Amino acid sequence: MYPFGGMSARIQRERLxxxxxxxxxxxxxxxxxxxxxxxxxxxxxxxxFSDPYxxxxxxxxxxxxxxxxxxxxxxxxxxxxxxxxxxxxxIVGGATRTDICQxxxxxxxxxxxxxxxxLNEKLLHRVVPHGQSFTDDxxxxxxxxxxxxxxxVDVVVDDRLPVKDGELLxxxxxxxxxxxxxxxxxxxxxxxxxxxxxxxxxxxxxxxDFTGGVAExxxxxxxxxxxxxxxxxxxxxxxxxxCSIDITSAFDMEAVTFKxxxxxxxxxxxxxxxxxxxxxxxxxxxxxxxxxxxxxTGAWSDNSSEWNHIDPAEREEMNSKMEDGEFxxxxxxxxxxxxxxxxxxxxxxxxxxxxxxxxxxxxxxxSWRRGSTAGGCRNHPNTFWINPQYKIxxxxxxxxxxxxxxxxxxxxxxxxKDRRRYRKQGQDMHTIGFAxxxxxxxxxxxxxxxxxxxxxxxxxxxxxxxxxxxxxxSARFRLPPGEYLVVPSTFEPAKEADFVLREEVMEQDIxxxxxxxxxxxxxxDMEVSAHELRTILNRVMAKHKDLxxxxxxxxxxxxxxxxxxxxxxxxLGIVEFQTLWNKIKKWLGIFRQFDLDKSGxxxxxxxxxxxxxxxxxxxxxxxxxxxxxxxxxxMIDFDNFICCLVKLETMFxxxxxxxxxxxxxxxxxxxxxxSLT
Numbered sequence: 001m002y003p004f005g006g007m008s009a010r011i012q013r014e015r016l017x018x019x020x021x022x023x024x025x026x027x028x029x030x031x032x033x034x035x036x037x038x039x040x041x042x043x044x045x046x047x048x049f050s051d052p053y054x055x056x057x058x059x060x061x062x063x064x065x066x067x068x069x070x071x072x073x074x075x076x077x078x079x080x081x082x083x084x085x086x087x088x089x090x091i092v093g094g095a096t097r098t099d100i101c102q103x104x105x106x107x108x109x110x111x112x113x114x115x116x117x118x119l120n121e122k123l124l125h126r127v128v129p130h131g132q133s134f135t136d137d138x139x140x141x142x143x144x145x146x147x148x149x150x151x152x153v154d155v156v157v158d159d160r161l162p163v164k165d166g167e168l169l170x171x172x173x174x175x176x177x178x179x180x181x182x183x184x185x186x187x188x189x190x191x192x193x194x195x196x197x198x199x200x201x202x203x204x205x206x207x208x209d210f211t212g213g214v215a216e217x218x219x220x221x222x223x224x225x226x227x228x229x230x231x232x233x234x235x236x237x238x239x240x241x242x243c244s245i246d247i248t249s250a251f252d253m254e255a256v257t258f259k260x261x262x263x264x265x266x267x268x269x270x271x272x273x274x275x276x277x278x279x280x281x282x283x284x285x286x287x288x289x290x291x292x293x294x295x296x297t298g299a300w301s302d303n304s305s306e307w308n309h310i311d312p313a314e315r316e317e318m319n320s321k322m323e324d325g326e327f328x329x330x331x332x333x334x335x336x337x338x339x340x341x342x343x344x345x346x347x348x349x350x351x352x353x354x355x356x357x358x359x360x361x362x363x364x365x366x367s368w369r370r371g372s373t374a375g376g377c378r379n380h381p382n383t384f385w386i387n388p389q390y391k392i393x394x395x396x397x398x399x400x401x402x403x404x405x406x407x408x409x410x411x412x413x414x415x416x417k418d419r420r421r422y423r424k425q426g427q428d429m430h431t432i433g434f435a436x437x438x439x440x441x442x443x444x445x446x447x448x449x450x451x452x453x454x455x456x457x458x459x460x461x462x463x464x465x466x467x468x469x470x471x472x473x474s475a476r477f478r479l480p481p482g483e484y485l486v487v488p489s490t491f492e493p494a495k496e497a498d499f500v501l502r503e504e505v506m507e508q509d510i511x512x513x514x515x516x517x518x519x520x521x522x523x524x525d526m527e528v529s530a531h532e533l534r535t536i537l538n539r540v541m542a543k544h545k546d547l548x549x550x551x552x553x554x555x556x557x558x559x560x561x562x563x564x565x566x567x568x569x570x571x572l573g574i575v576e577f578q579t580l581w582n583k584i585k586k587w588l589g590i591f592r593q594f595d596l597d598k599s600g601x602x603x604x605x606x607x608x609x610x611x612x613x614x615x616x617x618x619x620x621x622x623x624x625x626x627x628x629x630x631x632x633x634x635m636i637d638f639d640n641f642i643c644c645l646v647k648l649e650t651m652f653x654x655x656x657x658x659x660x661x662x663x664x665x666x667x668x669x670x671x672x673x674x675s676l677t
């Protein structure tokens with residue numbers, strides 16, 4: 001999507017990304033089509049836009065079942081909304097779940113994702129930009145934005161839509177004069193090569209392409225016991241949720257069960273609630289069918305007798321918000337009837353402003369190429385080692401007082417790129433997965449590609465649950481702090497594809513007591529400056545009589561603020577301050593543990609042991625440099641120890657972000673060097 005090729009292309013892309021190109025605010029122009037410029041040209045020439053890259057012709061529909069000569073496309077004509085209704089509207093009364101009714105295309109997975117998107121207006125308008133209509137400066141052109149493999153792209157379409165027998169062939173609104181959903185589907189079809197390329201898929205694809213988030217999948221028969229809590233937290237955070245029922249044969253596809261659930265069909269999860277029912281608590285879950293009809297007919301379905309036995313006000317409140325195709329059902333029945341559930345965890349910029357949960361994501365881009373980097377899975381020991389290898393460092397332990405195990409929670413997601421585009425050539429998704437190996441810094445340098453012998457001698461410490469032919473495979477893990485190697489691969493060797501690998505760590509939730517403490521310490525602006533941080537830290541240190549320290553200097557506190565400040569405000573917000581606070585508590589424990597003579601300060605030998613315990617295995621030369629920098633008369637006091645660790649951790653993380661390809665070499669320009677140092 002960038003007009004560059006080769007190594008210089010990669011460097012240019014990285015520089016553009018550093019400038020913000022590829023964010024939702026500065027999306028990459030798909031096929032270099034500029035919506036504003038094209039619209040202006042059409043208005044000046046008094047013409048309606050006709051898209052040359054996705055023309056109103058048969059090949060845009062498909063290549064097999066929707067091929068130009070197929071029965072499904074016979075009689076199809078392309079019409080603009082202005083030709084279908086007297087007063088077409090882009091959005092009527094806000095985008096709602098009833099705006100999304102399935103047509104002749106098997107893309108219920110996509111429609112379930114769009115339906116979930118309408119529950120969050122902020123997310124919706126990242127995909128469906130404001131200011132589009134059929135009245136103000138109408139020129140027959142619209143645009144939408146999608147996340148694609150690490151960057152946002154802006155896709156332009158004309159408004160000619162496929163029509164058969166006077167009706168829209170594909171997605172349509174229950175409100176016949178509303179067209180935003182049909183145009184959104186067209187833009188997504190253009191991005192993927194044709195309408196038919198959208199047939200069949202996983203709701204997680206739509207979730208991720210509408211948000212840039214990372215998705216997880218739960219098999220409901222083996223779901224964790226705290227699944228209701230997981231769902232509740234996900235809904236509170238604005239995450240997108242979907243569910244489906246497995247099929248056992250092709251005859252099952254979209255078969256309707258006796259209680260009116262559809263097999264092989266993608267539903268969206270829109271709510272979870274507990275009610276008082278005949279003296280007991282009953283947990284209910286709200287589901288929506290994107291068809292807009294065909295609803296569950298079992299317990300707690302519309303007009304069922306169970307509703308007569310709960311508080312009338314609660315019944316009215318729960319059912320007044322129901323959309324067509326939406327229904328409540330018992331949670332236990334949900335787990336029995338449905339096969340799997342998908343949750344898309346949103347990136348920080350997609351979350352609501354008042355949401356204090358945060359994700360730290362590291363992204364790598366790579367490729368499998370026959371004969372060089374396409375080694376297949378571990379079943380092929382002679383070639384497995386040639387697969388790309390990515391080193392990750394786990395530093396932040398889970399802050400769970402009920403869990404005695406010292407471990408770090410993280411999620412790994414492997415996504416193959418652009419596979420829907422190859423369907424015309426008879427290709428589809430590869431079967432993909434990954435394995436994780438523990439490595440030790442003293443035997444593995446980041447630039448060293450581990451060879452066959454390593455994998456013959458060492459087993460994986462974690463891996464994806466299965467190799468599967470979906471666009472993405474992801475899994476959540478808990479491993480001890482340390483350094484690990486992620487090896488992504490196809491199941492069979494010599495399968496070629498590009499991929500994106502994402503590692504994601506969720507920062508801890510902020511409880512009310514911490515929030516109250518922060519409010520007291522930070523004042524009215526709810527942010528901590530370097531001066532305030534110095535006061536806070538020195539006040540805390542004064543209570544620890546066993547530590548030798550002359551107090552944190554203003555310069556040291558400026559350094560901490562600078563290194564942890566994510567928004568460039570030179571102040572720490574509550575999430576940033578909590579991260580620093582948790583680290584200091586953890587490092588205080590390490591300092592006391594390795595202050596072997598209990599002198600309240602550290603020798604160079606004790607410092608080396610402490611740094612290793614904190615996860616930093618450094619060469620002799622680097623240890624000498626650090627001691628020289630932070631020691632006073634060859635002893636390191638507590639404030640200097642903390643400053644050293646803050647700098648080390650930030651430098652390690654910064655390097656990982658710069659070395660996106662995991663080559664062990666990072667390119668950095670003068671401006672970035674000055675900014676970092």
